[in-house]
Amino acid sequence: MSNVETEPAMLRCGATVDDGRPEGEGRVEVLSAREVPLGGPRALLVRRTLPQRARTLIGAWCFADHYGPVDAGATGMRVPPHPHTGLQTVSWLFSGEIEHRDTLGTHAFVRPGEMNLMTGGYGIAHSEVSTPRTTVLHGVQLWVALPEEHRNAARDFQHHVPEPVRVDGAEIKVFLGTLAGSTSPVRTFTPLLGAEITLAPRATLTLTVDTSFEHGLLVDTGEVRLNDTALHPAELGYVPCGTDAVTMTNDSDAPARTILLGGPPFEEEIVMWWNFIGRSHDDIVQAREDWREGTRRFGVVEGYDGDPLPAPPLPNMPLKPRGRIPGGA
Template sequence: MSNVETNPAAVRCGAAAHGAAAPQVDVLPPRDVPLGGPRAMTVRRTLPQRARTLIGAWCFIDHYGPDDVADTGGMDVAPHPHTGLQTVSWLFSGEIEHRDSLGSHAFVRPGELNLMTGGYGISHSEVSTAGTTILHGVQLWVALPEQHRNTHRDFQHHVPNPVRVGGADIRVFLGSLAGDTSPVRTFTPLLGAELVLDPRSTTALPVDAAFEHGLLVDQGEIRMGGTLLAPAELGCLGTGSDILTLTNESDTPARVVLLGGTPFEEQIVMWWNFIGRSHQDIVDAREAWEIASDRFGSVEGYDGHRLPAPALPHATLTPRKNPTRP
């Protein structure tokens, strides 16, 4: 999915002090971001924001739906570029058609993962299919480390099998959890999983103490340790915890997305759909897209024009200060 804000902010993300004496859950509320047009769907964005810009290498979290496509028009994101990142698509309901400049033509459905690696440059489109009535899911980005940020384009699809632990059904789409490991390749240690928790149940999960963790609540009210999280909120936990205790305080099943990773120790600049290390990296990527260079290739099969890049600000992009990690 594209970041289609007309005035995207430049964000510098990176490591800050971490290793607090006691685990602390920070609660990040979402902000609404329209994807453009009078009938466009609106997403709820919890990352990045001023309080926090990274969870491991996870640098972008959009949560959308459930949207009735008869009212919103569904998803129709024209071909657009990416650099320096991987995109992760995960659905709760509906179906999305993916096309990219690698030549990939694939669909993502509930319980299935699409992971695309942008590296030096890729372009893609995402369109909800005609059979979709309710569209609901998350779109996530992972920053690539310096060693691999100019890697080649790639696309992976994976359908994880559910694993039962305590009162939860778990689908691990990246990394390892609950005895299951995803075969999908990443460039830093990561965790990504969907959990559906039984009503009024508590599940204790062994996790990697070297990881930071984020819990995005889709439905229900979840207690993460001693902190209560409402739908659409993101709970963030620093390193040092080897057990994650989740309690569904609702009388109905609850659904969450658990993300994690080792602290990302590099400084990165995010603007529009690009991740670089400097203002000039962003300028170069934008120019390459605007002149339709071979850097991003072309998307075949999309019925329409590609997205133009927003105008750069009339000044050097000024990154935000690093937040303090819990």
């Protein structure tokens, strides 16, 4: 799923806020989501935890939308062909099914427990439509910023079905990186961690993590404590670098489901607007013009019945990149 807002916010990404507290020590910063309607009268409402003013990235993870559960008959997903540059999209479902088509010629399906990762470096376009057999739609859509060295990488598509790992009352599905002895074979351009973790009722789980990574735990269902900080559904708990373990506790009598993200701090300056990531205002202007003009940069999505998504107007002020604040949280 992609950002189909008609007036996307101007985002100066890469910056963080220095709150005066020391790095590491397992402390947790709680990030609340904002609700964003995607589409028209039957818009799919998503809860967006990244980016936001307090924190724009966790590692190279730069965008996190969390949606559902919704009745797909009343509010399904139908996102026409639209472009991407400078990023990878990661699609992960808890329930439902989404049909994916892209300009590589890929025709694939997103299903629960199966990860689809699409690379839109120099340019790619794709469409996403929930299938007729979908009754409940529920999942997350994540974006990864590509480093300068690879931001014009060739189009690519990878599919992976992680084998569940069971540890201390938890089921873990590692779709990117390494955790709990499980390693994903999926290729990324920076070190990353992505995993679904479901905790049994009243279970406590401690996981060893890479101290060079910062981490974010997004709660889908349940009441979870991360390093003794309470997180509610749709909240994301951020843990800075310097932590060698994270502890999660399910305080409820039902299973609690979460998504754990991680990676080393992404120090490059980026500009993110609509479905594009660049390094300057001019990068975004050129990508938008290439999409509007229908150049070969993005290609054509075959098999979608309908028109491509038009690009929204640019803001009236230049889009300026901003870097990570030294010593920021």
